[in-house]
Each structure stands twice: as C-alpha cells, then as structure tokens.
Amino acid sequence: xxxxxxxxxxxxxxxxxxxxxxxxxxxEEPVDYKRSVLNVTGEAWDKQRDGxxxxxxxxxxxxxxxxxxxxxxxxxxxxxxxxxxxxxLCQKNGGGAYLVPYxxxxxxxxxxxxxxxxxxxxxxxxGSIGVWNYICPRLGGIGYASxxxxxxxxxxxxxxxxxxxxxxxxxxxxxxxWSECPIVRNGSVAVVEAECERSSATTYFWYREAxxxxxxxxxxxxxxWKMTLCLLVAWSLVGLxxxxxxxxxxxxxxFSSLFPYVVLVCFLVRGLLxxxxxxxxxxxxxxxxxxxxxxxxxxxxxxxxxxxxxxxFGGVIAFSSYNKxxxxxxxxxxxxxxxxxxxxxxxxxxxxxxxxxxxxxxNEKCVVENAEKILGYLNSxxxxxxxxxxxxxxxxxxxxxxxxxxRVIMTVKEGHFKELGLDACLLEDELDKSVQGTGLAFIAxxxxxxxxxxxxxxxxxxxxxxxxxxxxxxxxxxxxxxxPIIDTFKVRKEVFTVGCCIFAFLVGLIFVQRSGNYxxxxxxxxxxxxxxxxxxxxxxxAVAWIYGTKKFMQELTEMLxxxxxxxxxxxxxxxxxxxxxxxxxxxxxxxxxxxxxYSAWIREEAAEKFLFYPTWAMAILISLIILASxxxxxxxxxxxxxxxxxxxxxxxxxxxxxxxxxxxxxLEDNDETRFILSKVxxxxxxPMPTHRSYLGPGSNSPMEMSSAPNGRYGSGYLMAxxxxxxx
Numbered sequence: 001x002x003x004x005x006x007x008x009x010x011x012x013x014x015x016x017x018x019x020x021x022x023x024x025x026x027x028e029e030p031v032d033y034k035r036s037v038l039n040v041t042g043e044a045w046d047k048q049r050d051g052x053x054x055x056x057x058x059x060x061x062x063x064x065x066x067x068x069x070x071x072x073x074x075x076x077x078x079x080x081x082x083x084x085x086x087x088x089l090c091q092k093n094g095g096g097a098y099l100v101p102y103x104x105x106x107x108x109x110x111x112x113x114x115x116x117x118x119x120x121x122x123x124x125x126x127g128s129i130g131v132w133n134y135i136c137p138r139l140g141g142i143g144y145a146s147x148x149x150x151x152x153x154x155x156x157x158x159x160x161x162x163x164x165x166x167x168x169x170x171x172x173x174x175x176x177x178w179s180e181c182p183i184v185r186n187g188s189v190a191v192v193e194a195e196c197e198r199s200s201a202t203t204y205f206w207y208r209e210a211x212x213x214x215x216x217x218x219x220x221x222x223x224x225w226k227m228t229l230c231l232l233v234a235w236s237l238v239g240l241x242x243x244x245x246x247x248x249x250x251x252x253x254x255f256s257s258l259f260p261y262v263v264l265v266c267f268l269v270r271g272l273l274x275x276x277x278x279x280x281x282x283x284x285x286x287x288x289x290x291x292x293x294x295x296x297x298x299x300x301x302x303x304x305x306x307x308x309x310x311x312x313f314g315g316v317i318a319f320s321s322y323n324k325x326x327x328x329x330x331x332x333x334x335x336x337x338x339x340x341x342x343x344x345x346x347x348x349x350x351x352x353x354x355x356x357x358x359x360x361x362x363n364e365k366c367v368v369e370n371a372e373k374i375l376g377y378l379n380s381x382x383x384x385x386x387x388x389x390x391x392x393x394x395x396x397x398x399x400x401x402x403x404x405x406x407r408v409i410m411t412v413k414e415g416h417f418k419e420l421g422l423d424a425c426l427l428e429d430e431l432d433k434s435v436q437g438t439g440l441a442f443i444a445x446x447x448x449x450x451x452x453x454x455x456x457x458x459x460x461x462x463x464x465x466x467x468x469x470x471x472x473x474x475x476x477x478x479x480x481x482x483x484p485i486i487d488t489f490k491v492r493k494e495v496f497t498v499g500c501c502i503f504a505f506l507v508g509l510i511f512v513q514r515s516g517n518y519x520x521x522x523x524x525x526x527x528x529x530x531x532x533x534x535x536x537x538x539x540x541x542a543v544a545w546i547y548g549t550k551k552f553m554q555e556l557t558e559m560l561x562x563x564x565x566x567x568x569x570x571x572x573x574x575x576x577x578x579x580x581x582x583x584x585x586x587x588x589x590x591x592x593x594x595x596x597x598y599s600a601w602i603r604e605e606a607a608e609k610f611l612f613y614p615t616w617a618m619a620i621l622i623s624l625i626i627l628a629s630x631x632x633x634x635x636x637x638x639x640x641x642x643x644x645x646x647x648x649x650x651x652x653x654x655x656x657x658x659x660x661x662x663x664x665x666x667l668e669d670n671d672e673t674r675f676i677l678s679k680v681x682x683x684x685x686x687p688m689p690t691h692r693s694y695l696g697p698g699s700n701s702p703m704e705m706s707s708a709p710n711g712r713y714g715s716g717y718l719m720a721x722x723x724x725x726x727x
Contacts (some may be wrong), residue, residue: 152624171657210226596612
C-alpha cells in the first residue's frame with residue numbers, strides 16, 4: 001500500500017476514525033486481488049496468462065453490424081423445417097386452425113425462451129459451456145449436452161445439404177433427369193424400368209439414382225460414391241464459412257439468409273399463376289376447428305416452435321455472445337421470432353400453390369385413365385351407353401363430368417362396382433396426400449417442377465435455396481460447438497474448425513452408404529428431441545429458480561436500459577417450465593406408444609414399407625439419447641462432490657483503473673459491504689455482478705466463515721466467486 005495513502009496515515013495518527021470504508025477505498029489504487037494476499041485459491045499468479053485473460057473479453061470478436069447479426073440469427077432459425085415440416089403440420093392438423101395453437105405457443109414458450117438465451121449470451125459473452133458454468137456450475141453439463149446434440153444434428157443435417165447439392169448439379173439439363181422413367185434394353189426390346197413404372201419417375205430417381213437405397217437398415221450395401229463426394233463438398237462449404245469465425249460466417253449470411261426469400265417470393269408469384277394454385281391455398285387455409293381440441297395438435301405445434309427457433313442448441317447463445325452489452329436483445333428476439341413465423345407461412349403458401357397445381361395435373365391424369373376404362377367397358381358391353389349423361393364428351397372430359405358419370409355408374413352397378421376398378425378422382429383426395437421432409441422436397445416438389453415452363457431454371461433455384469437454408473442453419477449449429485469449446489479450452493479457431501469438419505465428415509460416412517437414409521431418419525427422430533427438451537427445461541430452471549428471476553430481470557434492466565415486461569417474469573418462472581415439462585412427458589409417452597421404426601423402400605415392390613428397428617439399431621438409438629443427456633448428471637455429480645473444479649470459484653477479477661465506483665458520495669451504510677464485494681452493478685467488471693458462486697451444499701452466503709478448513713482452498717474462508725468472463 002502506498003506510504004502516503006489515507007490508511008497508512010491513519011495507522012500513525014491518534015485521531016478517531018470516522019470515515020467510512022467506502023471513503024477509504026475511494027482513494028486507493030485499484031487492487032488486483034489475484035495478485036494480493038487475498039488470493040485464497042492457492043494458485044500461483046501467472047503474469048502472461050493473467051494478461052491474456054484480462055484482454056479476452058475486450059478482444060472478443062464482434063459483428064460488423066447489427067444487420068449482419070440479425071441475418072445470422074434469421075439464417076440459423078429459418079431452416080429446412082420451415083419449408084418442408086411446417087406446411088405438412090399445417091395440412092395435417094387442421095389447416096388454418098393450426099396457426100392458432102402455433103402462434104399461442106410461440107408467444108408463451110418460443111419468444112420468452114429465445115429472449116432468455118439471447119440475454120444470457122449477450123450478458124456473459126461466452127458460449128453455452130461458459131454461460132451455464134457461470135450461472136450454475138452444477139448445471140454446467142447443459143453446455144456440454146448442447147455441444148453433443150449440435151454434433152449429432154450437424155452430422156445428418158449436412159447430408160441433406162449434400163443431397164441438395166446432388167440435385168442442384170443434376171438440374172442443369174433439359175429435360176430434367178427425373179421427368180421420365182429410364183428405358184432399359186432387354187436384347188432387342190426396349191422396356192421401361194419396372195421399378196420406375198410401378199412407382200413414378202421422381203420417386204424412382206430419388207430412391208434409385210440418388211440414394212441407390214437398400215431394402216433395410218441391416219443391408220449396408222457399401223458407400224454411395226456420388227453422395228460421398230456431395231457430402232465432402234457440403235463439409236468443405238461449412239468449413240470455409242466457419243474457419244474465421246463470425247468474420248467469415250457473417251459475410252456468408254448476407255447471401256445465405258436473403259437468397260431463400262428471393263426464391264420463395266419468385267416461387268410464390270410463379271405458383272399463383274399456375275392452374276390450380278388457388279385450390280391448394282384454399283384447401284390449406286380452410287380451418288378444421290375440431291382439430292384445435294386435439295392434444296396431439298398442441299404437442300406437435302410446441303415441438304415445431306421449439307425446433308424452429310433453435311432453442312437449446314447453443315447457436316443462439318453463441319451468436320448473441322458477440323454482441324455489445326447495450327444491444328437491445330429484446331427487440332432482436334421479437335423480430336427474429338416473428339420473421340421465423342411469417343417465413344413459415346410464406347413457405348406454406350408456396351408449397352400449397354405448387355401442390356395445388358400438381359394435384360390438378362394428377363387429377364386430370366386420373367380422369368383420363370379412368371375414362372379409358374369406361375370406354376373399354378362400353379365397347380365390351382359391360383356398361384350400357386344409357387348410363388352416360390348425354391352432355392358428356394369423352395374427347396373433352398372435365399373432372400366435373402367424370403364425377404357425375406362416376407356417381408351414376410356407382411349407383412346402378414352397386415353390387416359389382418368394385419370389380420370395375422374405377423377411381424373417384426377427387427381433387428380433395430390429391431390435396432389430402434400429406435408429404436413432408438425429403439418426400440416433399442425430392443419427390444413431390446420435383447415432380448411439380450417438371451410441369452413448369454423452363455423447369456431446369458426453377459429446379460436450380462429451388463435446390464440452391466435449400467442449400468442456402470441448410471448452410472445458414474449449419475453455421476449456427478457449428479457455432480454451437482466451436483464457440484463454447486474455443487472459449488473454454490482456448491484452442492486455435494482455425495485448427496479446431498478444420499479438425500471438427502474432417503472428423504464429422506468421416507463419422508458422417510455412415511449416412512452415405514446405401515442404407516444411409518435410414519440412419520438419417522433415426523438421428524432426426526431420436527438424437528435431439530428428448531435431450532434438447534431436457535436441456536431447455538434446465539436452462540429455464542437455472543435462470544428462473546437458481547439464479548433468480550428478480551435478479552435476472554434487474555440485470556436485464558441495467559443492460560437494456562429499460563425493464564422488460566412482467567410477462568417475461570411469469571413465463572420464465574412458471575408458464576414455460578410447466579409447458580416444457582408437459583411437452584417432455586408427451587414426448588416420452590409418444591416414444592413408448594409408437595414403437596421405433598422407419599419407412600424402408602422395397603425395390604421388388606417399388607413401394608415403402610414400415611419396418612421396426614433391429615436390436616443393434618435399437619441399441620444405437622438408445623445410446624444416442626443417453627450420450628446426449630449424459631453430461632447433465634455427470635457434471636452435476638462431479639461438481640456436487642467436488643471431484644472437479646467448478647470453474648467459477650477462482651477469485652481472479654482484475655480491477656482496472658476507472659472500473660471501481662465513480663461516485664460514492666451517496667453510498668449508504670448498508671451498501672459498504674456490497675461495495676467491498678464489488679456488488680455495485682454499474683461498476684463491476686463482472687458481466688453479471690450479482691452472481692452467487694457455487695459454494696457446495698449447505699452454503700448460503702458469498703462469504704462465510706467455515707468451522708473447518710475447506711479441502712479445495714486450504715482456508716476457512718469461501719470468497720465470493722467471479723464471473724467467467726474475467727477468467
């Protein structure tokens with residue numbers, strides 16, 4: 001302590017001490033407690049390491065602009081699910097009526113939890129591992145579980161990008177290769193490929209030309225070299241986009257986030273000009289109000305909200321951690337949530353405009369085929385000409401005329417009608433054929449595009465849009481892995497990113513063997529749903545019940561400059577945890593009720609068949625769920641019983657000049673203790689100054705006297721922990 005300091009002068013003075021502790025401290029040089037006698041951690045001071053840690057937060061990369069950040073969050077949250085999952089759910093669960101439960105759950109679950117993840121990431125400025133280690137070290141497994149789930153999802157998600165790349169390059173030819181069935185030479189006779197003739201040209205191209213799929217998951221069939229190359233290209237794109245962190249991925253987002261909207265708008269305009277598009281849209285938005293009372297509809301709506309925003313993956317936290325402290329993350333959460341919703345509605349309009357056009361084409365084809373059957377029955381006197389209404393003209397037969405003729409024949413030939421083999425050819429039946437996922441993108445949509453004028457152009461645009469949607473989500477998913485690992489273990493960004501992509505490509509070869517599509521289905525159905533639900537519930541509990549909702553609201557008030565609505569207080573504390581617990585219970589029940597299985601393509605039958613997973617596949621499935629959830633109890637046990645350091649109790653805050661209290665003249669007596677412990681929110685270097693460090697069972701104060709020396713510190717005192725941002 002300097003010789004001319006007030007404390008030193010007091011030691012040699014007989015005057016009565018009247019000044020407060022705050023007055024004394026105000027005149028002292030800022031003290032680095034890590035280097036002082038108050039260092040109770042027992043670790044030596046490493047000057048070089050300390051300097052690096054001191055600059056870490058200040059030197060953290062930042063977004064070049066607010067627009068870049070918003071586009072990154074939009075690109076991450078708006079993915080393939082918005083295009084091929086939401087329209088299917090909307091059609092299946094009551095059309096326009098489905099939008100009501102979806103919007104309600106978006107407001108009471110999606111928006112509050114999305115805001116929560118944005119806020120903790122921005123405040124603590126760390127990836128998912130660092131954030132949850134700081135808030136509650138015993139629940140630090142949340143961050144590791146998020147990383148594992150991101151890895152599992154990234155493995156198969158990039159395979160879908162690889163499929164899109166394959167179709168993209170196949171689109172540069174006319175006619176499109178999936179527009180007609182291939183001709184096979186059998187000696188001097190040319191015949192249509194039997195598998196294609198029994199299914200359809202687009203179905204055949206998907207299962208046989210693209211995937212060359214085996215009959216079951218047990219038949220590996222070896223690697224599909226075409227898809228292996230496409231997967232290599234996909235991982236190369238992701239690696240190049242991620243290698244410089246947000247400096248490279250942020251620039252990619254300008255294109256990958258905006259281009260899909262250009263394509264969707266172009267498709268919407270083109271789709272609305274197609275014959276039958278209005279039929280599809282009207283069918284889509286005709287509400288079936290009885291569906292709103294079905295609990296299954298609400299469960300599926302909650303699941304879609306949950307995954308649409310990317311909650312629990314860690315990507316949201318990673319992106320927001322590169323923001324400035326005063327960024328208005330509440331505005332960001334609201335904006336991105338509703339852009340995501342309106343994107344889903346836009347994609348639904350596009351999908352059903354195109355599917356309405358396809359339904360009309362297929363319905364006309366049905367009418368023509370059945371009209372030929374009726375003509376054959378008339379010529380062979382199986383049916384009487386008197387059954388045909390006089391105004392019906394077979395050379396220009398409309399769907400309305402055919403339906404009238406069909407009803408007459410069905411009434412007259414009631415006893416033998418089934419033997420005639422006639423179809424009703426109703427447009428509603430075609431529109432009710434629900435398709436989702438790969439069935440929508442690579443079969444239904446590709447078939448519709450073969451009927452477009454200039455079909456190769458639209459095919460190129462569509463698959464380029466899928467690549468960009470997938471790439472935007474993959475960047476966010478990979479950030480959920482790279483950001484927390486780099487923050488926690490201080491590895492080199494470029495080396496880790498390249499190594500991660502190479503390792504993921506090698507593991508991902510399981511998805512590009514001939515049975516790979518079945519593994520994609522397994523990972524998509526089971527690797528993320530349950531573990532992520534548990535992760536988000538624990539995130540909510542960690543902030544609302546362990547850290548404290550009131551304390552967190554106060555932190556947000558200081559960070560944002562205004563107090564968030566009380567709506568968030570009640571949703572974080574009560575509504576969201578209850579809703580998420582119900583969703584988790586429903587998911588577990590669903591897993592128990594529906595035996596795990598998959599749709600296999602049987603080559604000989606040229607049709608899909610539902611098969612149950614064999615025993616070894618069930619073992620993989622269960623292992624995925626257990627492995628993704630394992631960090632949660634493991635980290636809790638290790639830190640509960642002090643088997644490993646919790647990473648939060650090291651007293652290593654470096655108090656820099658000018659970062660102590662600027663004005664202490666109005667400090668009250670009961671505030672002096674808070675001042676000593678650096679609990680003044682506006683001046684502490686901590687990103688979350690009122691953090692209560694993890695002190696183990698039975699501790700209830702940031703600083704307390706112990707009756708026995710603490711085994712970890714070799715001291716009878718437990719000092720207040722410091723934020724991870726200063727470590």
